[in-house]
């Protein structure tokens with residue numbers, strides 16, 4: 422049975438980009454489980470959590486879609502077969518698109534590299550990078566907080582985390598932006614495919630060189646930690662896997678973390694009382710970052726395919742279905758959060774779903790939250806008060822990531 426109602430998920434609705442939350446509320450209240458755009462759409466926290474935790478579901482639908490798209494578009498595009506094959510391999514080597522048992526192996530080999538040791542080493546350098554960018558913004562009297570801080574900081578931190586030269590940042594950002602379309606293969610066109618393939622080949626060639634030097638001469642960076650990782654039975658990542666894992670680190674981590682900084686800053690600038698609470702006591706920052714993730718989640722949507730029936734509170738999703746999980750809607754569910762539309766940086770820790778949940782829960786969550794903490798701290802301790810200084814615009818290039826595109830700010 423599906424809950425009936427006249428509302429249907431429609432991300433093309435005018436106004437959805439700027440504020441999807443009224444639409445999500447209507448869906449939660451009138452059609453919390455319904456079919457739209459060829460999939461089952463879930464908006465309640467309890468239902469989304471059930472599916473995220475259900476180990477019978479599959480994440481393999483995106484690599485299948487990538488294969489279908491490259492088979493369909495490939496013949497008409499001037500792309501070498503080897504490059505096309507690598508696109509498919511990248512999708513299939515990604516943790517986020519790999520089902521068990523392959524997922525368990527990859528997670529065992531990569532999870533620890535993102536752990537406290539790597540983060541502990543990274544924190545002082547991330548703090549210094551955040552201070553540099555925030556100070557430059559202050560000296561300029563303001564600017565675009567996305568172009569001047571939210572975008573460059575995660576790029577600097579990830580480049581540093583992987584031990585790659587700062588001079589590569591421009592290339593890394595451009596390659597990542599092209600390759601990100603693999604997360605949303607439906608948006609890929611024949612005209613894009615040569616650029617995507619070229620970006621992936623260039624990224625991989627650069628990283629293969631770095632991996633070869635790290636194998637000989639390991640450092641303290643994430644790439645060296647990934648190269649050294651072993652499962653209990655001695656399995657390890659081969660060079661191509663290592664390169665693809667590093668590429669996916671950028672694809673999964675760059676624009677999401679930038680969106681956390683941009684959306685989080687936007688939320689604080691439009692709720693100055695909450696920003697004042699943080700300025701008065703920066704020890705609140707870790708809890709505040711969790712609240713900002715809940716309040717305006719960077720990754721709004723994710724997908725699963727069911728392999729058997731999944732009973733939910735008021736409906737049953739059949740086997741063989743595609744399911745769209747609206748994380749952004751679940752994070753505003755009044756059944757899960759008191760006054761969900763209120764930004765409250767003093768909120769007790771909540772079970773937000775911004776980093777997912779269960780087997781595929783975000784491996785970079787601690788890293789992304791660290792970047793947000795140091796960025797907000799660097800801005801809050803500056804003299805003067807940061808204010809919005811013009812109209813905000815929202816990114817248009819993604820259906821799954823919600824991020825401020827332009828955030829004009831000034832110090833008063």
Ligand code: HEM
Nearest residue numbers: 516517673674677678681723775776777781783784785789
């Ligand atoms: C604010 C920033 C971020 C957000 C909101 C975010 C969100 C998420 C979410 C919701 C998932 C689960 C997807 C699903 O279950 O379908 C996920 C998985 C993942 N994230 Fe993140 N992420 C962020 C930053 C990062 C960073 C910085 C990295 C890498 C350094 C990263 C790497 C990954 C990986 C590898 C997975 C797949 C994990 C698995 O399947 O086992 N993410 N992320």
